[in-house]
Amino acid sequence: MKERVDGKPTREILPIITRHPSPATGQIILGVDPSLRGTGFGIIQLAKPFPQTLAHDTISCPTTWERSRCLLKISQTLCQAIEKYRPTVCVIEGLFYAQNLQTALIMGEARGAALAAIAEFGIEIFEIAPRKVKQAIVGYGAAQKSAVAKMVQRLLNLSKPPAPDAADALALALTHARENSRFNLTPLKKI
Helix, strand or coil, X not given: CHHHHCCCCCCCCCCCCCCCCCCCCCCEEEEEECCCCEEEEEEEECCCCXXXXXXXXXXXXXXXXXXXXXXXXXXXXXXXXXXXXXXXEEEEECCCCCCCHHHHXXXXXXHHHHHHHHHCCCCEEEEECHHHHHHHHCCCCCCCHHHHHHHHXXXXXXXXXXXXXXXXXXXXXXXXXXXXXXXXXXXXXXX
């Protein structure tokens, strides 16, 4: 009672809205858009006035290749990119609902190959839903791939739009950077 009268707080006062720590300038983010025949990846480094693109590409596999060979190429290519650029965090496209079960299984295999390669390096992995990425980048959750590519080009100050799968991967990285720098009431989904 004496402490209360003297004006000392009896309990800790917690803020109503907590802010996630803003990503440090210089942080390197890897975005991955998994697919068996065309896995896109993009690597950005946070900087001012806009993030810098370190690399972006599509891991293409011919239709004549068997699945195991494609999965190996996805894994190896991502490992090489990680070794070269040393990202501190990875963002991968979240699962979506596919009407074709076979397509969903194949997409899951490609996603698994990418996740295993990334996890091997001990990098934190986050997942963002495709519609949320499109909403954050274009402002419309059902935007076309070409619209995403054009906005990514503008946001990263690129000379030309990146390939569609690479643009999606860069969009994932940009969305993660934006979500981490805002007042965010819902935590990002960590894998």
